[in-house]
Amino acid sequence: MDNHRSFAATDRSYLALTKREIHSMASQLEFPTHRLAEIDLIVAELASNLIKHATGGEILVRSFNEANQSGIELISIDQGPGIADPTRMLEDGMSTTQTLGHGLGSIKRLSDTFQIYSQPDWGTIILSRIYKVVPQRRMSRLDIRSIVVPKPGETQSGDGFFAKIAPEQVKLFLGDGLGHGPEAALAVQTAIEALKTSTESRPSELIRLLHRAVKKTRGLVGTLAFFDAKTRTWQLCGVGNIATTLKGANFSKRHFSYNGIIGMNIPTSLNEQTLVMEAGQYLILCSDGIRSRWETYKYPNITKYDLSILAAALYKDYARKTDDMSIVVCRFN
Secondary structure (H helix, E strand, C coil): CCCCEEECCHHHHHHHHHHHHHHHHHHHCCCCHHHHHHHHHHHHHHHHHHHHHCCEEEEEEEEEECEEEEEEEEEECCCCCCCCHHHHHHCCCCCCCCCCHHHHHHHHHHHEEEEEEEEECCCCEEEEEECCCCCCCCCCCCEEEEEEEEECCCEEEEEEEEECCCCCEEEEEEECCCCCCCHHHHHHHHHHHHHHCCCCHHHHHHHHHHHHHCCCCCCCCEEEEEEEECCCCEEEEECCCCCCEEECCEEEECCEECCCCCCEEECCCCCEEEEEEECEEEEEECCCEECCCCCCCCCCCCCHHHHHHHHHHHHHHEEECCCCCEEEEEEEC
C-alpha cells in the first residue's frame, strides 16, 4: 500500500508548497479539474485550521489505487487545545476565533469520507478521503488501515506494508528495512515483491522465503500475520522488533518475535503463535519508529471511527520522528 507524506503546517509560508505538492499527487490520478480545485480548498482549510487554532501540526497525505478505488487521503494531526463538541463546530458560522468558521463544514461537504476525533487538552485528528469514483456504501467484512511515514528528511520509507486478501485467508506483512533511506526501502520492497507471488500457507515458511529473497539487500525485520476465516484464528510469526498486539475491550495479547534479521540471520526453528479472533477485536502492528509502550485506553470511543483515526492517534502520541514510522490496524466486522 502507498506510503504517506508528511507536510508541516506551522505557519503560512508552508501553505503554497503544501497545496502545490498535494495538487500534483491528485493530478497524477487524473481527477477532473473541478475536483482538483475542491482538493485544493480542503488542503487550504486543513492547513489554515492547524495554523489558526492549533498553532501548527502536520498533514499526512497519500494517494491510493487499490481494490478498484483510487483517490487521495488527508489526515490532519495537531497537539492543540482540542474541541469539546466537534459536531457543533461543523455548523457553518461556528468558530473559536473571530473568523466565520466555515472551514470544517466545507471540508466535510467536499470530502467523500470525513471524520473528526478530538479531546480537550489533547488535540484533534481530521480524516478526509476524496475518491475519483465514489464507492458504493456497503459494510466490509474486513477493515485494514495503515500509516507509513518516512523519517523526516527522507523521501523514501524503509518501512513497508503489504496485504494479500483472499475469501478464506488474509495475509498481512509489516517490514522495516535496516536503517533508513533508499537501501532500507529496497530491502522492504524486495520482500514485498516476493510476497506477491508466494503460495506458502504458513507464516514461518514465508519468513524463510523472504530470508532467501532479500539476501542481496541490507536485510530487514518483519512480521507476518495470517487470518483464517474458517477457524477465526491468527497465525503470527516475526523476526525482529515489530510490535504486534491483538486488542479487545477487555483483552490484550502480544506476539513476541524471534531475534534476528531477515536476510542475514534467522533462527533454525520458527513456529507460529496462534491467537483467536473474537468480535470487536483488532490487530495492531508497529515498527520501532513508534515507541513500544503505547496504549489505546486513553482514546475513548476511538474504535467507533475509521481505523485510520486510531492509527493517526498512535502516530501522534508515540512517533519517534528519528526513524521511519509505520502502524497497521486490522479488524473483522
